[in-house]
Amino acid sequence: xxxxxxxxxxxxxxxxxxxxxxxxxxxxxxxxxxxxxxxxxxxxxxxxxxxxxxxxxxxxxxxxxxxxxxxxxxxxxxxxxxxxxxxxxxxxxxxxxxxxxxxxxxxxxxxxxxxxxxxxxxxxxxxxxxxxxxxxxxxxxxxxxxxxxxxxxxxxxxxxxxxxxxxxxxxxxxxxxxxxxxxxxxxxxxxxxxxxxxxxxxxxxxxxxxxxxxxxxxxxxxxxxxxxxxxxxxxxxxxxxxxxxxxxxxxxxxxxxxxxxxxxxxxxx
Amino acid sequence: xxxxxxxxxxxxxxxxxxxxxxxxxxxxxxxxxxxxxxxxxxxxxxxxxxxxxxxxxxxxxxxxxxxxxxxxxxxxxxxxxxxxxxxxxxxxxxxxxxxxxxxxxxxxxxxxxxxxxxxxxxxxxxxxxxxxxxxxxxxxxxxxxxxxxxxxxxxxxxxxxxxxxxxxxxxxxxxxxxxxxxxxxxxxxxxxxxxxxxxxxxxxxxxxxxxxxxxxxxxxxxxxxxxxxxxxxxxxxxxxxxxxxxxxxxxxxxxxxxxxxxxxxxxxxxxxxxxxxxxxxxxxxxxxxxxxxxxxxxxxxxxxxxxxxxxxxxxxxxxxxxxxxxxxxxxxxxxxxxxxxxxxxxxxxxxxxxxxxxxxxxxxxxxxxxxxxxxxxxxxxxxxxxxxxxxxxxxxxxxxxxxxxxxxxxxxxxxxxxxxxxxxxxxxxxxxxxxxxxxxxxxxxxxxxxxxxxxxxxxxxxxxxxxxxxxxxxxxxxxxxxxxxxxxxxxxxxxxxx
Ligand code: SF4
Ligand code: SF4
Numbered sequence: 001x002x003x004x005x006x007x008x009x010x011x012x013x014x015x016x017x018x019x020x021x022x023x024x025x026x027x028x029x030x031x032x033x034x035x036x037x038x039x040x041x042x043x044x045x046x047x048x049x050x051x052x053x054x055x056x057x058x059x060x061x062x063x064x065x066x067x068x069x070x071x072x073x074x075x076x077x078x079x080x081x082x083x084x085x086x087x088x089x090x091x092x093x094x095x096x097x098x099x100x101x102x103x104x105x106x107x108x109x110x111x112x113x114x115x116x117x118x119x120x121x122x123x124x125x126x127x128x129x130x131x132x133x134x135x136x137x138x139x140x141x142x143x144x145x146x147x148x149x150x151x152x153x154x155x156x157x158x159x160x161x162x163x164x165x166x167x168x169x170x171x172x173x174x175x176x177x178x179x180x181x182x183x184x185x186x187x188x189x190x191x192x193x194x195x196x197x198x199x200x201x202x203x204x205x206x207x208x209x210x211x212x213x214x215x216x217x218x219x220x221x222x223x224x225x226x227x228x229x230x231x232x233x234x235x236x237x238x239x240x241x242x243x244x245x246x247x248x249x250x251x252x253x254x255x256x257x258x259x260x261x262x263x264x265x266x267x268x269x
Numbered sequence: 270x271x272x273x274x275x276x277x278x279x280x281x282x283x284x285x286x287x288x289x290x291x292x293x294x295x296x297x298x299x300x301x302x303x304x305x306x307x308x309x310x311x312x313x314x315x316x317x318x319x320x321x322x323x324x325x326x327x328x329x330x331x332x333x334x335x336x337x338x339x340x341x342x343x344x345x346x347x348x349x350x351x352x353x354x355x356x357x358x359x360x361x362x363x364x365x366x367x368x369x370x371x372x373x374x375x376x377x378x379x380x381x382x383x384x385x386x387x388x389x390x391x392x393x394x395x396x397x398x399x400x401x402x403x404x405x406x407x408x409x410x411x412x413x414x415x416x417x418x419x420x421x422x423x424x425x426x427x428x429x430x431x432x433x434x435x436x437x438x439x440x441x442x443x444x445x446x447x448x449x450x451x452x453x454x455x456x457x458x459x460x461x462x463x464x465x466x467x468x469x470x471x472x473x474x475x476x477x478x479x480x481x482x483x484x485x486x487x488x489x490x491x492x493x494x495x496x497x498x499x500x501x502x503x504x505x506x507x508x509x510x511x512x513x514x515x516x517x518x519x520x521x522x523x524x525x526x527x528x529x530x531x532x533x534x535x536x537x538x539x540x541x542x543x544x545x546x547x548x549x550x551x552x553x554x555x556x557x558x559x560x561x562x563x564x565x566x567x568x569x570x571x572x573x574x575x576x577x578x579x580x581x582x583x584x585x586x587x588x589x590x591x592x593x594x595x596x597x598x599x600x601x602x603x604x605x606x607x608x609x610x611x612x613x614x615x616x617x618x619x620x621x622x623x624x625x626x627x628x629x630x631x632x633x634x635x636x637x638x639x640x641x642x643x644x645x646x647x648x649x650x651x652x653x654x655x656x657x658x659x660x661x662x663x664x665x666x667x668x669x670x671x672x673x674x675x676x677x678x679x680x681x682x683x684x685x686x687x688x689x690x691x692x693x694x695x696x697x698x699x700x701x702x703x704x705x706x707x708x709x710x711x712x713x714x715x716x717x718x719x720x721x722x723x724x725x726x727x728x729x730x731x732x733x734x735x736x737x738x739x740x741x742x743x744x745x746x747x748x749x750x751x752x753x754x755x756x757x758x759x760x761x762x763x764x765x766x767x
Contacts, residue, residue, distance in 0.1 A: 003590065003591070003594065004528055004591045004595060007532075007587050007588075007590065007591050008528055008532075008591075010587070011532065011535075014531075014535045014538075024545075026549065026570070027545055027549055027550070028549035028550050028555075029550075048460075049460065051457070051461035051464040051465070052464075074464055074468070074554070075550065075554060075555075076464050076554055076555035077549060077550070077554070077555045077556075077563070077564075078555060078563065081563060081564050090549075136421045137417055137424075138421065138422060138423045138424055139424065139445075139446060140423060140424070140445070140446030140448060140762065140763045140766070141468075141471055141763065142422075142423055142470060142471060142472040142761060142762070142763055143471035143472045143474070143552050144471075145421050145422060145423060146472055146515065147551075148421050149421045150534070150537075150538065153531070153534035153535065153537075153538065154531045154534055154535050155534070155535055155538045165421060167419035167420070168419075179423075179446060179763075180448060182445075182446060182447055182448050182449075183378050183379060183447070184375075184376070184378040184379070184416070184444060184445040184446075184447065185416065185424060185445050185446065186378070187378065188416050188417050188424065188445075192417055208468075213468070214453070214461075214464055214465045214468050215448040215449065215450070215453065215468070218448065218449040218452065218453055219383075219385050219449050219452065220447055220448045220449040222448045222449070238468075238471070238554060239471065239551075239552060241551070
């Protein structure tokens with residue numbers, strides 16, 4: 001035991017000093033669109049390589065609008081690596097969670113979109129005050145599960161933010177769902193939600209949970225959480241960075257924009 | 270390149286011939302499944318692997334038209350018992366003579382007439398049977414657990430039959446995360462397939478991307494650049510190190526040893542950081558691709574990697590000392606969840622699970638992938654077959670992988686990392702990719718039709734073999750030790766369910 005304590009004393013502080021740090025240079029995150037002019041149909045590389053059809057070109061073929069749906073993006077990096085004009089680049093931000101599904105769609109030209117939900121510091125807003133208990137239901141993405149579990153480790157230490165993972169829906173405030181919710185997990189997921197007391201929020205973590213990702217539209221009916229439950233926050237990425245997951249839990253439960261105050265319904269479609 | 274020979278077998282001889290071939294010296298069973306051949310005919314195929322020369326053979330026999338059965342080989346090759354059940358679920362065929370016939374992947378949530386790979390011309394399918402094995406006798410009670418588990422892990426159902434607190438039998442029902450990965454792989458444009466392949470079990474993205482790339486490269490008969498092979502080796506070993514750290518931390522956490530859990534948690538973070546330095550993301554997604562690597566690795570990244578490696582090694586040694594030298598940890602792990610070598614062998618265990626039960630098999634020593642088998646690996650084995658042995662194998666593998674990474678980085682070939690690959694595949698060919706993933710032997714098995722389209726894409730995840738090991742190891746143990754035993758295997762649900 002003494003050796004263990006000595007080793008423990010030798011280990012320095014492991015927790016990230018800054019909350020939601022940007023990813024280091026050269027690291028591939030989610031794609032982001034810039035205002036650099038796109039070459040359009042003559043190029044079309046991004047549309048061609050994207051495995052989930054997340055990117056679309058529209059408008060004037062000479063000077064098209066590019067749109068990119070992060071809710072479909074499996075962060076494969078292929079569009080970023082192939083774009084000759086830097087219209088698509090890697091986004092270093094780890095604050096990538098959003099409150100509304102539409103906010104996941106990015107446009108190369110400014111459009112009227114809802115402002116991204118700001119995280120108002122760590123102020124305690126909404127019904128949950130400073131502490132939330134999170135029940136995780138995995139429906140089949142072990143990478144995202146690992147990153148959710150990582151939020152509790154010494155590096156991210158989510159308990160600093162009042163986030164705790166619990167083993168039963170009975171005492172959970174947040175239902176955090178990972179994976180694409182294929183046929184056999186649809187009923188168990190909904191019954192887990194029904195076992196939770198109000199107020200409760202649902203967070204879709206990872207692109208599979210948002211849209212089914214690469215499994216979307218297949219015979220297993222694995223199209224994400226939305227066909228089964230109303231979702232209060234979306235965390236894109238395949239898998240999302242642990243900081244982004246913490247961000248998602250915080251905006252769903254603490255941001256002014258959250259609608260966690262009213263009881264969610266099923267089957268929003 | 271893995272040579273694949275075709276061995277046609279008469280339906281009447283299947284039951285005797287396949288086990289005979291699998292038992293030849295130097296051979297092992299790989300997988301068993303069905304594919305659709307010319308004219309829509311169904312072919313039953315068994316993949317057998319030759320460890321002596323790193324080649325493979327595929328024994329095949331036709332399913333008679335309109336037939337709904339084939340002869341089971343499970344009594345002679347117990348390792349095939351889940352593969353035959355999966356054929357039942359996906360193709361609507363019955364393995365006659367299977368000693369424990371029931372559905373494996375598709376159960377109550379699925380319409381009883383849904384067989385994803387069956388077509389109406391096949392004739393009426395054999396109905397699915399969803400049931401659990403019941404244990405009779407006085408005082409036997411059942412404990413159902415799942416599909417949703419208490420921790421942050423994938424879903425699956427465990428049905429325990431117990432006598433008091435002792436587990437008499439465990440029936441494992443998976444399939445809750447069946448997403449239709451194999452069908453999707455055959456349907457998407459070839460350029461997108463690698464991303465679907467990675468998602469087969471996304472915590473093993475490198476291994477899956479590599480098995481996919483090796484199989485396609487074999488189909489084309491091309492070899493990627495030397496530099497790509499070397500970097501792929503580094504990527505694969507980083508994935509192994511990160512996950513072994515994660516597993517050791519999870520074991521510490523399950524026995525309530527918080528210091529060990531925290532220490533290995535941060536080491537896992539450091540190893541994922543290596544992946545990020547090398548490939549751009551923590552799970553190295555989209556990096557390994559057919560023809561080589563999707564993007565180049567710069568010298569600055571490699572220098573950073575070499576430097577962080579030298580810092581990690583002493584930290585890893587310290588962490589292992591904290592965990593393995595602790596008498597409390599030894600006490601909790603030793604003698605728990607024993608999987609006897611003979612059973613591990615019969616049921617076809619692979620990876621650290623098999624090596625903790627005395628098997629010397631490591632696919633890196635036999636089958637061509639990345640720089641293997643040319644690069645020598647110290648195979649880590651233990652004989653006790655308990656939770657401690659499975660932890661010990663992981664500890665040894667962490668250090669041998671770190672050595673491999675250093676060795677490869679020190680002599681990294683120069684030059685490009687990608688060769689151009691054709692846009693189409695050659696017609697009527699079969700190739701397999703075999704990779705020693707961190708959980709063990711992973712197989713991607715691809716067959717093309719006369720038009721050069723993928724007609725069957727089969728994946729055999731290591732977990733598909735090893736789940737049976739959990740069911741065996743838990744027998745006679747306390748119910749409350751199940752989480753620990755399960756963790757000592759740490760298998761993939763999505764890789765099994767596909
Ligand atoms: S990074 Fe996302 S948007 Fe870009 S090609 Fe990959 S999946 Fe599509
Ligand atoms: S790759 Fe870049 S330049 Fe080409 S179409 Fe896409 S956004 Fe435009």
